[in-house]
Amino acid sequence: MLVRSRTLLAAALVAATAALALPAAAPAASSCAPGTPGCQNSALKGSGAKASSPAAGNPNAAGSRVKTTQVKVTQAQTSFWDDFSQFALTWMPLIFMGLITLLIGMTLRFMPRTKPQQIKPDTSQSIRWSDVAGADEAKAELREVVEFLRDPKRFKKLGAKVPKGILLHGPPGTGKTLLAKAVANESRAKFFAQSAASFVEMFAGLGAARIRRLFRVARKAAPAIIFIDELDAVGATRGSDISGEKDQTLNQLLVELDGFGNSDDLVVIAASNLLEKLDPALLRPGRFDRQILVAPPDLKGREEILRVHTLNKPVRGVDFEMVARQTSGLTGADLANICNEAAIFAGRRHRDHIIEDDFDAALERVVAGMQTRKVINDHEKRVIAYHEAGHALCAELLESQEKTHRISIIPRGKALGYTLHLPQEDRYLKTKEEMIDWMVVGLGGRVAESIVFGAITTGAANDLEKVYSVSRTMVTDYGMGTTISSRRLPVDDYSVSEASRRIVDEEQQELTDLAFRRAQQLIGANRPLLDAFAELLLSNEVLERGDIEEIVQAHHNGTLEVPAAAANGNGADSSDGDAKPRPEPGPARIAASERLGPDAPGQAQSRQ
Numbered sequence: 001m002l003v004r005s006r007t008l009l010a011a012a013l014v015a016a017t018a019a020l021a022l023p024a025a026a027p028a029a030s031s032c033a034p035g036t037p038g039c040q041n042s043a044l045k046g047s048g049a050k051a052s053s054p055a056a057g058n059p060n061a062a063g064s065r066v067k068t069t070q071v072k073v074t075q076a077q078t079s080f081w082d083d084f085s086q087f088a089l090t091w092m093p094l095i096f097m098g099l100i101t102l103l104i105g106m107t108l109r110f111m112p113r114t115k116p117q118q119i120k121p122d123t124s125q126s127i128r129w130s131d132v133a134g135a136d137e138a139k140a141e142l143r144e145v146v147e148f149l150r151d152p153k154r155f156k157k158l159g160a161k162v163p164k165g166i167l168l169h170g171p172p173g174t175g176k177t178l179l180a181k182a183v184a185n186e187s188r189a190k191f192f193a194q195s196a197a198s199f200v201e202m203f204a205g206l207g208a209a210r211i212r213r214l215f216r217v218a219r220k221a222a223p224a225i226i227f228i229d230e231l232d233a234v235g236a237t238r239g240s241d242i243s244g245e246k247d248q249t250l251n252q253l254l255v256e257l258d259g260f261g262n263s264d265d266l267v268v269i270a271a272s273n274l275l276e277k278l279d280p281a282l283l284r285p286g287r288f289d290r291q292i293l294v295a296p297p298d299l300k301g302r303e304e305i306l307r308v309h310t311l312n313k314p315v316r317g318v319d320f321e322m323v324a325r326q327t328s329g330l331t332g333a334d335l336a337n338i339c340n341e342a343a344i345f346a347g348r349r350h351r352d353h354i355i356e357d358d359f360d361a362a363l364e365r366v367v368a369g370m371q372t373r374k375v376i377n378d379h380e381k382r383v384i385a386y387h388e389a390g391h392a393l394c395a396e397l398l399e400s401q402e403k404t405h406r407i408s409i410i411p412r413g414k415a416l417g418y419t420l421h422l423p424q425e426d427r428y429l430k431t432k433e434e435m436i437d438w439m440v441v442g443l444g445g446r447v448a449e450s451i452v453f454g455a456i457t458t459g460a461a462n463d464l465e466k467v468y469s470v471s472r473t474m475v476t477d478y479g480m481g482t483t484i485s486s487r488r489l490p491v492d493d494y495s496v497s498e499a500s501r502r503i504v505d506e507e508q509q510e511l512t513d514l515a516f517r518r519a520q521q522l523i524g525a526n527r528p529l530l531d532a533f534a535e536l537l538l539s540n541e542v543l544e545r546g547d548i549e550e551i552v553q554a555h556h557n558g559t560l561e562v563p564a565a566a567a568n569g570n571g572a573d574s575s576d577g578d579a580k581p582r583p584e585p586g587p588a589r590i591a592a593s594e595r596l597g598p599d600a601p602g603q604a605q606s607r608q
Contacts, residue, residue, distance in 0.1 A: 369413020
C-alpha cells in the first residue's frame with residue numbers, strides 16, 4: 001500500500017510540472033470574434049499570405065500602386081498569481097489526496113504490532129508449584145485446572161467441562177502472574193500471555209481485532225492457556241468510555257469467552273487488582289467461572305517465601321521466622337525485594353554469605369526507606385527522640401497493642417525517625433477498644449512533645465493523617481460511634497444528609513479526643529520511662545527489642561534510674577544552666593480535649 005501511495009504522489013507531481021510548462025495563455029486568435037479586422041489581419045500574418053499588393057490577385061491592377069496598412073497584434077500577458085491560482089485549483093486537490101494516502105500508508109506500516117508472548121515448558125521462564133509459596137488456597141484451586149488439561153478424558157466421562165475463565169484478584173505483588181505461569185508449566189499446555197493494555201488503541205476496531213487474533217492463535221495450539229494481565233484496563237464497566245473503543249474491545253472479549261465459537265481445551269486466566277471496577281458481564285458464570293482471591297501471605301507463608309527466594313543465596317544464621325514476624329502485611333514481591341537487598345548489603349560489606357544483620361538493614365531499607373544524611377540540630381534531635389519515645393511508651397504499656405521491636409531517630413526517606421512494632425501473630429479482627437488504643441499509640445508522639453516542650457511541631461503530620469483515617473473508618477464503615485452504631489454511613493454518598501455528616505464529624509472528634517486524653521494520662525503517669533527512652537535514644541540513636549525490654553522491666557520493678565539530663569530540666573537543651581523546671585503534666589494544653597466533659601463515653605476506661 002505504501003508503494004502504491006508513493007506512485008500516485010509521483011504521478012501527481014509529474015502532472016503538475018507539465019502543467020506549469022505549458023504556455024501561460026492560449027493564442028489571442030482563440031479569444032477574438034470572427035470577422036473583425038484585427039482577427040483577419042492576424043490570420044493573414046500568421047498564415048504567411050502576401051497581401052501587400054492588390055496586383056497579386058488582380059492582373060488588371062498591375063502597375064497600380066496600392067497603399068496598405070499593417071496592424072500589429074500582441075498577445076495578452078497574464079500575471080504569475082493568475083497562473084498559480086489556475087494551477088492550485090486544478091492540481092492541489094489531487095496532491096492533497098496523494099499526501100493523505102501516503103500518510104495513512106506510513107501510519108499502518110510503522111504501527112506497533114503486538115504479538116502474544118508464548119512461554120514454553122522446560123525453559124528459563126517456566127515456573128513450578130515448588131516455586132510458588134504463600135498462596136496455598138489459590139494453588140489448590142488451580143490444581144484442578146492442571147489435572148483437567150493433563151487428563152481431560154477422565155473428567156469428560158463424567159460430563160464435566162473445564163472452567164472457561166479463572167480470575168485472580170488481589171493486591172499488587174501477591175503472585176497472580178506467578179500462579180498463571182505455574183499452571184501453564186504443570187499442565188504442559190501452551191501458554192500465551194498478553195497485557196490488556198495492548199488491546200486499547202486510538203484506532204477503532206484494532207483492539208477487537210487483536211483479541212480475535214489472540215484467541216485464534218490459542219485455539220490452533222489447544223490445549224492452551226491464555227493469560228490476560230491487568231484485565232481492568234479493558235474490562236471496566238461499559239458506558240464510561242467516550243470513544244467507544246474500549247466497549248467494542250470488551251464486547252469482542254465477551255463473545256470470545258462465551259459466544260458461538262468453540263473453546264474446548266482453552267482456559268483463560270486473567271489478573272486484576274480492581275475487581276469492583278470490572279463489568280458484571282465478565283464475572284458471570286460461563287465466562288470467568290472462578291474468582292480466586294490471592295491475599296498477602298500469613299506468617300507461615302511469609303517464612304516459606306523467604307526460604308524460596310534464598311535457595312540460591314548463601315545464608316548463615318538467619319532466623320526466617322523472626323524476619324517473617326517483622327514483615328507482617330508485606331506481599332511476596334516485597335519479600336523477594338528484601339532478600340535481594342540483603343544480598344546487596346552483604347556484597348557491599350565484602351562478605352561471601354548473608355547474615356541476619358543484612359536482613360535487618362534490608363528490612364529498614366524497604367519499609368522505612370533509604371537512610372538520608374540530613375543535618376539535624378540538637379534541639380530538633382531531642383524533639384524527635386521524645387516523639388518516638390512517646391509512641392514506644394504507649395505501645396509497651398497497652399496490652400492490646402503490638403510490642404515495639406525497634407526505635408530509631410536516624411532519618412530515613414521522608415521520616416526523621418520511626419518506631420517499628422512487631423506483631424506476635426496474624427490477626428484479622430479488631431475491637432473498638434483495640435482501635436482506640438491504636439490511636440493512643442499514634443498520638444503518643446504529639447502528646448510527648450506537648451508535655452515535655454510545651455509546644456507541638458509538624459513532625460506528627462503522618463500520625464495525624466493515620467488517626468484521621470482510622471477514626472473516620474470506625475464511624476462510617478464499622479459503626480463504632482455512640483450515635484451511629486447500627487448502620488454504615490459512607491459520607492461520599494450524595495444521599496447522606498448534612499445532619500448525618502455533622503454527626504459523623506462529631507463522632508470522629510469524640511474518638512480522637514478520647515484517644516488524646518488517654519495518651520496524656522498514660523505519658524504523664526510514666527514520665528520517668530519516657531525520659532529513659534529518649535535519653536538512651538539520644539546516645540545510641542537506635543534501640544532494639546532487648547534494650548526496650550530492659551528499660552520497661554526496670555520501670556516496673558521501680559529500679560529505673562532517671563538520666564541526669566532529663567532530671568535537670570524539662571527535656572529541652574540544658575547546657576546554659578538556666579533550664580526551667582519541668583512542668584507537671586496537666587490536663588490541658590490542647591483545646592480540642594476540653595470539648596468533652598468528664599462524663600463523655602469511654603471516660604471510665606481512660607482512668608484505668
